[in-house]
Amino acid sequence: MPAPGHGLSSCRHAAEVTILYLKLIHYSFRRHATYVGAGLAGAFTNSVFGVLRAYILIALWQARPGLGGYDVTAAVTFCFLTQAMIGPMQLFGGGLTLPERIRSGDIALDLVRPASLQLWCLAEDLGRAAFLLLVRSLPPTLLGAALFGITAPADVPTLAVAFLLGLLVSFAWRYLVALSVCWLADDRGVATASMLLMTFFSGLMLPLNIFPGWFGELARALPFAAMVQVPSDVYLGTADPLPAFAFQATWALVLLALGVLATRAIRHKVVIQGG
Amino acid sequence: MVRTYLLLAWTWTRAAAAYPLSFALMCVMSAVVAGLDVVVILIIFANTTSLAGFSREEVLFLYGAATLAFTVADTFCGNLDRISQHIKAGTLDTMLIRPAGPWIQVATDRFMPARLGRIVQAVAVLAYALTALDLPWQRLWMLPVMIATGLVIFAALWTLGGAAQFVLVDAPEVTNAFTYGSGQLSQYPFSVYGRDLVRGVTYVLPLAFVNWQPGLYVLGRADPFGTPEFMRFLGPVAALLLALLAAAAWRRGLRHYRSTGS
Amino acid sequence: MIELVRAGRSFKARRTTVHAVRDLTFTIEPGEFVGYLGPNGAGKSTTIKMLCGILTPTSGTVRVAGLDPSRRRTTLARRVGVVFGQRTTLWWDLPLRDSFDLIRHLYKVDRKVFAERLEELVETLDLGEFLKRPVRQLSLGQRMCGDLAAALLHAPEILVLDEPTIGLDVVSKAGIRDFLRRVNAERGTTILLTTHDLGDIERLCRRVMVIDHGRLAFDGSLEEFTAGESSLEEVVTRLYTGS
Numbered sequence: 117m118p119a120p121g122h123g124l125s126s127c128r129h130a131a132e133v134t135i136l137y138l139k140l141i142h143y144s145f146r147r148h149a150t151y152v153g154a155g156l157a158g159a160f161t162n163s164v165f166g167v168l169r170a171y172i173l174i175a176l177w178q179a180r181p182g183l184g185g186y187d188v189t190a191a192v193t194f195c196f197l198t199q200a201m202i203g204p205m206q207l208f209g210g211g212l213t214l215p216e217r218i219r220s221g222d223i224a225l226d227l228v229r230p231a232s233l234q235l236w237c238l239a240e241d242l243g244r245a246a247f248l249l250l251v252r253s254l255p256p257t258l259l260g261a262a263l264f265g266i267t268a269p270a271d272v273p274t275l276a277v278a279f280l281l282g283l284l285v286s287f288a289w290r291y292l293v294a295l296s297v298c299w300l301a302d303d304r305g306v307a308t309a310s311m312l313l314m315t316f317f318s319g320l321m322l323p324l325n326i327f328p329g330w331f332g333e334l335a336r337a338l339p340f341a342a343m344v345q346v347p348s349d350v351y352l353g354t355a356d357p358l359p360a361f362a363f364q365a366t367w368a369l370v371l372l373a374l375g376v377l378a379t380r381a382i383r384h385k386v387v388i389q390g391g
Numbered sequence: 392m393v394r395t396y397l398l399l400a401w402t403w404t405r406a407a408a409a410y411p412l413s414f415a416l417m418c419v420m421s422a423v424v425a426g427l428d429v430v431v432i433l434i435i436f437a438n439t440t441s442l443a444g445f446s447r448e449e450v451l452f453l454y455g456a457a458t459l460a461f462t463v464a465d466t467f468c469g470n471l472d473r474i475s476q477h478i479k480a481g482t483l484d485t486m487l488i489r490p491a492g493p494w495i496q497v498a499t500d501r502f503m504p505a506r507l508g509r510i511v512q513a514v515a516v517l518a519y520a521l522t523a524l525d526l527p528w529q530r531l532w533m534l535p536v537m538i539a540t541g542l543v544i545f546a547a548l549w550t551l552g553g554a555a556q557f558v559l560v561d562a563p564e565v566t567n568a569f570t571y572g573s574g575q576l577s578q579y580p581f582s583v584y585g586r587d588l589v590r591g592v593t594y595v596l597p598l599a600f601v602n603w604q605p606g607l608y609v610l611g612r613a614d615p616f617g618t619p620e621f622m623r624f625l626g627p628v629a630a631l632l633l634a635l636l637a638a639a640a641w642r643r644g645l646r647h648y649r650s651t652g653s
Numbered sequence: 654m655i656e657l658v659r660a661g662r663s664f665k666a667r668r669t670t671v672h673a674v675r676d677l678t679f680t681i682e683p684g685e686f687v688g689y690l691g692p693n694g695a696g697k698s699t700t701i702k703m704l705c706g707i708l709t710p711t712s713g714t715v716r717v718a719g720l721d722p723s724r725r726r727t728t729l730a731r732r733v734g735v736v737f738g739q740r741t742t743l744w745w746d747l748p749l750r751d752s753f754d755l756i757r758h759l760y761k762v763d764r765k766v767f768a769e770r771l772e773e774l775v776e777t778l779d780l781g782e783f784l785k786r787p788v789r790q791l792s793l794g795q796r797m798c799g800d801l802a803a804a805l806l807h808a809p810e811i812l813v814l815d816e817p818t819i820g821l822d823v824v825s826k827a828g829i830r831d832f833l834r835r836v837n838a839e840r841g842t843t844i845l846l847t848t849h850d851l852g853d854i855e856r857l858c859r860r861v862m863v864i865d866h867g868r869l870a871f872d873g874s875l876e877e878f879t880a881g882e883s884s885l886e887e888v889v890t891r892l893y894t895g896s
Contacts (some may be wrong), residue, residue: 158566165566168575172435172442175583179439257624304413308420312427321431328437398758406747406787485742487707490730491759501746563661648725650709 120157136231137239144243158367165254166199169321170264176326184325190352193267196260197348198320203252203341204245204279205286207320209311210246212237213304214294224386234291235382236377241287260372268352278350278357279365285342289314290373295378298385313338321347339367396492399499402468407504414505422508425462428578429516430452443582450580455517455529455533457577457602460541461502462513463572466506468498469548471553472570475563478648480557487649494641497553534621537605540626541577544601547630547637548573554637557644569596577601580635582615589616597629654811654843655681655704661867664700673869674701677713681845683810688858688875689847690813692893697847697866701815704845705735718810720794731760734804738816739802741800742786749799750784753806760807774802777832778893796824801832805842814846818853835874851885862890 148155173191177183186194202208214237217223226233260266269275293310297303311313315321317340324335335341342364347356407414411599432454436447445453474497477483486496552566559565573596581589593599607614608623661675673698681687682690702708703715706722706729715722722730735742743752749875757767768770775781778798783791791799797817805814814833818826833856836842844851854875861878863871871878871890 124439149575153562154564157559157562160565161568165575168572168584171584171588172579175443176435176439178443179441183438305416305420308417308424312420312424312441316427316430321427322434326438327434395759398754402744402747402751402755481737481740484702484707485737485740486666487726488705488730488733488735488742490727492727500744603866646709649707650711 124153133231135215138358139236140236140239141166141243144240146243147249148244148247152251154257155203155248159255160251161254162202166196166256166260167263169199170195170260174264184323185354186323187264189267190354192260192264193352194262194319196256196266196316197351199256200253201258201318201347202320203248203343205282205314205318206245206248206290207286207311207314207318207343208312209293209307211241211282212294213240213295214291215297218297225384227383227386233379234372237291238284238287241290242283245283248256249343259361267352269351271350271357272300274357275347275351278347278360278364281361281368282343282347284368285339285364286314288342288368288375289339291375292371293321295375295382298382301390303356314343316339317341318343319348323348339371342367362388392492392495396467396495396499399495400467400504403499403502404490404504410651415600417503417505417506418448419630420508421505422512423513425458425509428458428514430652432578442613445580448520449472449612452520452524452610453518453580453602453606454578455513456537456586457541459513459517459575460507460508460538460601461545461574461577463551464501464542464545467502467512467585468549469570470497470500470502470505471549472566473497473535474553475560476554479583483648493645494553498652518644525611526609527611530611534607537600537602537609537626540605541601541629543630543634544597545570545573550641552638554640554644557647573598575600577603580606593615597626597633600626600629654677654683654685654718654847656714656716657700657703658714660700660710660715662696662703662708662802663711672773672867674703674864675712677867677869678694679862679863679869679872682841682842684837684841685860686833686844686858687846687860687862688854689845689862690854691864691870694718695864697864698815699738700864700869701735701845701847704813705729706735711827731807732810734809734812735813736797736800736804736805736814736817736856738797738814741796743796743799743803745789746787747792748785748787749780752782752788752799756792756803757807762807765849769804770808771802774805777835778802779828794821794828797825797829798832801829805836808840810843812842812844814844817846818848818850821896822875826850826852831838833857849884851889855885865892 144168151341168194173195174188177188177191179185183191214223217226226236229236246250289310293306296306300306317324317335317338319341324332324341326332336345344363346355346360350357350360413582414527415515429451432447435442437578438538440446442450477486477497477500482500483493483497488491548570552570555566556563567615576584576592577598581592581599584592593604604614604618604623607624614622657677657679657696661672663670663675664673665671677696677700689700695894700709704717704777705720706724706726706835707882708781708826709723716839718727718732722729735852743749744755747761749757756762758763759848762770780795780798783795788796788799801817817833818829822828830853833844833846837844837857848854859875861873861875862869879885882891
């Protein structure tokens with residue numbers, strides 16, 4: 117009877133793989149934890165920008181109360197949430213060690229490992245995000261609460277789901293950007309373009325729901341909205357959780373699938389063509 | 392000193408121009424990235440006609456003047472915020488064996504002429520705002536004064552930030568809050584900010600003299616916070632004081648380095 | 654040319670004071686070629702940084718070419734050439750030629766004099782084909798030759814070399830040693846050289862100084878240094894291990 121035994125071994129295999137990735141998350145968390153100073157410095161900068169942008173939003177909402185379905189408190193809350201998400205969502209780009217490994221050629225070593233490159237990177241990225249959530253998200257949020265009084269999350273479990281889905285989209289996007297180094301001589305252009313899209317169309321600079329007309333509709337349909345705007349709306353309770361999750365999950369799946377294809381292409385390029 | 396600066400900056404410019412396509416792309420990119428701040432202002436005014444008592448064109452004028460000063464300062468001394476990297480990598484030591492000041496060498500190291508794209512963008516916004524506002528020419532003499540003042544103030548801020556990094560070697564990002572934060576702050580009329588914050592950036596860190604106080608004069612507006620008229624003209628004095636403070640801090644930072652040898 | 658009198662340098666680290674260098678007294682006359690030895694962390698780099706004015710001594714006096722390095726750093730810089738083996742003093746992303754040209758301006762070397770010197774250096778160090786290449790693309794040996802040329806373009810009276818042969822292959826080492834010997838002999842440049850490579854000492858230096866735990870443990874001629882021992886390695890091992 118091979119079937120049950122087979123089932124058992126595959127079950128054990130799955131458990132081992134899960135433990136491997138959990139360990140990777142843990143190691144990555146610890147590695148980033150050696151840079152607490154830099155993390156707190158980043159949190160400080162994010163907090164300062166939070167305060168400055170909050171004043172601008174207050175002025176706007178005083179002129180237009182109820183704009184975009186937010187009241188003044190919701191707008192200020194949104195402002196500090198976006199600053200809090202810069203770290204974990206890595207809105208200015210980067211966060212992955214992949215481009216350096218591609219440039220140094222170490223990527224070949226990563227590709228021969230009997231594990232998925234994409235999952236490996238995702239695990240490391242989750243560890244990074246978990247650490248930055250602690251040092252770079254809490255301070256701006258607390259400061260916002262102390263200075264301006266922000267609202268509490270509408271529902272913590274749904275917020276957690278929206279946040280995780282946002283992280284997936286952010287990772288999947290940055291993974292694609294990182295892999296593009298393989299095909300481009302000068303990757304600074306792509307890196308800058310990506311930063312531009314992630315900072316502007318995520319909702320970091322202004323809530324996307326006040327972007328006018330077709331421009332607003334476009335902005336709200338792009339994957340970047342899934343990183344900041346949607347989790348913030350779930351936090352504020354201004355978005356229905358289920359459609360919000362569906363939007364984020366769709367983009368996560370699409371971008372992760374593209375990542376799988378890109379990984380295959382780079383494997384082909386590195387392993388078969390030899391770099 | 393100016394000669395040494397230009398010489399070093401020109402050498403880096405030549406090196407960057409060796410890859411014209413990449414150079415052009417970075418110029419355009421930096422202009423677009425900086426242009427996002429204008430798009431933010433335009434979106435705000437797509438939703439309202441007045442922000443804290445100021446019209447779209449007035450805000451664009453204040454933005455253009457401050458951003459012009461900021462981007463020029465960033466182009467010419469923004470690299471000072473990499474001093475902590477030079478300390479960690481030991482490259483500051485190699486600068487100290489040269490017969491030139493480390494300030495110039497750090498400021499010009501990897502001088503990025505592509506940042507010119509942002510200067511062009513700022514000039515364009517300022518030019519648009521000036522045409523749209525149709526300001527009386529008698530008050531326009533203040534414009535070059537305020538831009539020069541802003542330039543000195545931002546350059547002093549970067550120098551102060553660099554000086555602070557001699558101590559904050561492990562958390563240099565803290566200084567970004569002051570340099571880039573100041574740039575962000577001065578993009579909008581100060582009437583949007585709280586009274587205490589505005590007091591702080593008038594009497595402690597003189598950011599109000601970058602574009603707010605002199606800008607009120609050019610726009611012919613009274614200060615909503617009620618500061619007296621003569622404050623509009625104090626910019627150059629404030630800039631000079633801050634520059635002296637920054638020079639002293641830089642010397643002190645350098646002395647600290649040479650006595651700790653980190 | 655170089656004179657240290659009871660020079661000391663201590664660092665404060667978490668309540669304890671570390672004496673990187675203490676009571677260092679020595680004089681180097683013009684034209685000497687001195688090897689400066691010592692185990693890792695003995696105080697070699699600290700000494701060199703004090704000589705260049707990068708570090709201020711905490712006690713005693715340091716005079717280089719009659720100047721106090723920490724006060725007259727930029728004036729002294731025109732009279733001293735420095736090479737760090739561990740890192741380049743050239744501009745990493747610039748072509749070698751641009752680096753040299755910058756040095757000409759920074760040190761205010763006359764254009765004609767500069768052209769002659771450069772030509773000579775390029776020829777002796779065999780740099781001709783690398784002049785257009787950015788420094789980051791050079792091999793370690795090529796880069797070191799570039800660094801040496803850069804340190805000599807302003808014709809310094811004193812050349813300070815911190816581990817110039819580190820990581821180089823046998824051929825590059827031999828080339829650089831030969832070059833240094835000529836610089837010392839033909840131009841009369843005073844040279845202070847730190848190294849872990851005893852071959853450098855044996856082939857170049859007439860005088861050896863050994864620093865250990867921040868103090869001068871030996872100062873004398875190469876003959877005195879090796880007297881009564883079969884090889885340089887043995888002397889050094891004995892000194893370093895304190896047996």
